[in-house]
Amino acid sequence: MSATARTLFEKVWRAHEVAAETADTPAVLYIDLHLIHEVTSPQAFTVLRQRALKVRRPHLTFATMDHSTPTRTEQVFGGAPIAIEAAARQVRELEVNCAAFGVELLDLRHDRRGIVHIIGPELGLTQPGKTVVCGDSHTSTHGALGALAFGIGTTEVGHVLATQCLLQRKPRTFAINVTGKLPAGVGAKDLILSIIGRIGVGGGTGHVIEYRGDTIRALDMDGRMTVCNMSIEAGARAGMIAPDETTFAYLAGRPRAPQGEDWERVLEGWRALPSDPGARFDREIDIDVSRLEPMVTYGTHPGMVLPIGGAIPERPDDPVFAKSLAYMGFSPGQPIKEHPVNVVFIGSCTNGRLSDLRLAASILRGRKVASGVQMLVVPGSQQVKREAEAEGLDRVFLEAGAEWRESGCSMCLGMNGDLVAKGHYAVSTSNRNFEGRQGVGARTLLASPLTAAACAVRGRVTDPRELM
Amino acid sequence: MEPIRTLRSRTAVLPVSDVDTDQIIPARFLTTTTREGLGKHLFADWRYGPDGALRADFALNHPQAAGCAILVAGNNFGCGSSREHAPWALTDYGFRAVVSTQIADIFRSNSLKNGLVPVIVDPATHRWLLEHPGVEVSIDLETTTLRHPAGEARFPLEPFARYCLMNGVDELGFLLGREAEIAAYEGRAGIR
Structure with missing residues (x-):
């Protein structure tokens, strides 16, 4: 074992130390790519204005709108206003801030707009070895390309805007x-x-x-x-x-990836x-994982998960567990399979990419969404939407009886009004099954695109292998 | 930010583990563009009934929880999203410290920037505090010690974060003061 052998993380961290950490102070870490969106940036720009600061490196900052934006085509493109007034104000404020501070923004009708964690890699902005931050916890997505990427709060968004740096203890x-x-x-x-x-x-x-x-x-x-x-x-x-090589092949030729001689060098x-x-x-x-089964959550955090053929665990002396099951309307010992489903959501920064839509469509092709089930398919970006349409996936979804929307975070967190009704069960390809995440009283079961699509067809929690 | 040296308060106890930021403040309240006034939305879906009235069975609605500045919660508090609205809601409501056995990274970082002290205690101290809601507790940042009627416990606090809390120092000022080093780094990295 070599004393100088370093991990991927250590290599990226070290290359971005403006100043190394000491006993008394955290490291000053340089940020290569700062992604911002409408929800967690307004208060940071307010601080810049109050302190008469500029954005230090506008070209390393990139903005999109995704959380509170509508997904209905007539709302996005038809000139109809965003229904939720506060959401409309938030979107307007991002436009004003980006214009005032010289930050590039993919606005509501831009053909490359999408969920921030979908478009970073898709445009080739996210690259191996970069430090990437965003006021959003799912920034961890970008690590798939070998970047060090993590979510930050709004105060830190202000720090990066003003200094392109963060104070960080080494994890x-x-x-x-x-x-x-x-x-x-x-x-x-x-x-x-x-x-x-x-x-x-x-x-x-x-x-x-x-x-x-x-x-x-x-x-x-x-x-x-x-x-x-x-x-x-x-x-x-x-x-x-x-x-x-998989990473490099994915990035080659993307609009913001290095080209020509630069590509060879990087x-x-x-x-x-x-x-x-x-x-x-x-x-x-x-x-x-050679014997892994399709997994589905049954509780109110993503750790409450079981193989789809399994039964809800029994924990008689755990009141928090009991509270969670009461919220979900489940009983200990109950099988999860065959439980009725009201809503199916395909999308989010977790599973809103083209291959996710292909998987869902592979189940739905030639089949119908069960009567009484609402199925929402929300591409992760406008680019994903176009690519899916070029393959005819939109027809598969529409002919099955699903809704085909414009891109955004949508029903993952329901900020834009795409909500699950109280007491209803949603099988969702998103990332969080917290209480109320998809709407007050909504009950979320997290699953893969294959599983979610199978649940839509049967109207019940279904092992997708039964329909493959 | 107001300097904090010692906090003294009775405790409000929320005996729930893995309290996520969607519970602390649900997403529908994130359309705000300011950081003020979020206390009324704190724990909204647990605190209020469907008719908007306070739910008598929620811990923070008990009369003895009124005016408490120290929140004792179950294990792993603040998991989930990066929304700084969570500490904004907690501090606007009146909390100055959160006590648990584990506190999620982003929430902890956000709390430190808003004068909300994240206090991580050992399981025995935590259990005692959960079992004794409303006791008078002091949190001393000088010695990083939490004292309660039956004993005391040290808690970890990163030295720089502690310095900032105790002196009301804001990190942005500190970072802006590193301009020369940042410019030197950009020079080496060819960033203009």
Whole structure:
């Protein structure tokens, strides 16, 4: 074991130290890419105005609108106003702030707009070895490309706008070695849900996870982003995957990726990023996925998850567990399969990419959404929407009886009014099943796009392998 | 930010683990563009009934929880989203410290920037505090010690964060003061 062997995380961290941490002060860490959106940026711009500060590096800052924006085509393109007045004001304020401070914005009708964590990689803004932050916890998504990417609060958004830097204590490292071939019908979403179930929703706190092993290497970029996206649901500061040929092939030719000679030059640096052999992690676990089943959550956090053939656990002496089950309307010992479903949501920064829509469409092709079930398909970006339409996926969804919308966060958190009714059960490809997340009293079951689509067809919690 | 050296208050106890930021303040209240006045939305879906009236069975609505500045919550408080609206809502409501055995990273970072002290205590102290709602507790930042009627416990607090809290220092001022180093880094990295 070499004393100088370093992890992917350590390499990226060290390369961005403006000043290393000391006993008394945190490190000053340089940020290469700052993504902002309408919800967590207004108060940061207010601070800049109050203190007469500029955005230090506007060209390293990039804005989109996704959380409170409508997904109905007539609202986005038809000139109809955003229905929720406060949301409309928030969107307007982002436009004003970006214009005033010289920040590039993909506005509501821009053809490359989308969920911030979908468009960063899609445009090639997110690159291996970069530091990426956003006032949004799912910034961990970008780690799938070998970036160090993490969510920050609005005060820190102001710090990055004003100084392009953050004060950070160095997190610990956590290697999750994943081996084995994923069985048919089981994918990246099931993998990350099973990891969260194993280590718990606080299991990654204080750590940056590096996902390693042959299973991870075999995932396409969309799958890797799904895995890294939900690192935060295990409490981790960030999730990372070493860049490889899959990463480079994904980035080559993207509009904001380096081109020509620049591409050759950066590629050399990117190839040196993976953790060195013998590099030590503060914590390490091994997971074999060769017998993994489709996973579905049954409770009110993503760690309350079980294989789709399983039954709700019994924990008689745990009042918090009982409270969670009461909210969900479930009983200990009850099988999750065959439970009726009211709503199915395909989308979000977790599962709103083209390959997710393809998986959902593969189940729905030639089938119908069950009577009484509302199914919403919301592409992660306008680009994903166009690509899906070019393949005819929109027809598959519409002919099945699903709704096909414009891109945005939508029903993942319901800020734009795309909500699940009180008491209703939603099978959702998003990332959080917290109480009220998709609407007051809404009951969320997190699952993969395959599982969600199968649930839509049957109107009940369904193992997708039965329809494949 | 007001300097904080010692906090003294009775405790309000919320014996729920994994309290996420969607519970602390639901997403529908995030359309605001200011940071003021969010206390009325704190724990909105637990605190208010469907008719908007206060729910008698919610811990913070008990008469003895009124005016408490220290919140003792179950394990792993503040998990979920990065919304700084969560500490804004807690401080606007009147809390100055949150006590748990584990506090989520982004929430902890956001709290420190808003004068909300994240206090991580050992399981035995935590259990005692959960079982004794309303006791008088002091939190001393000088010695990073929490004192309660049956004993005391040290808690970890990163030295710089502690310095900022105790002196009312805002981190942005500190970062702006590192201009020369930031410019030197940008020079080395070829960033203009």
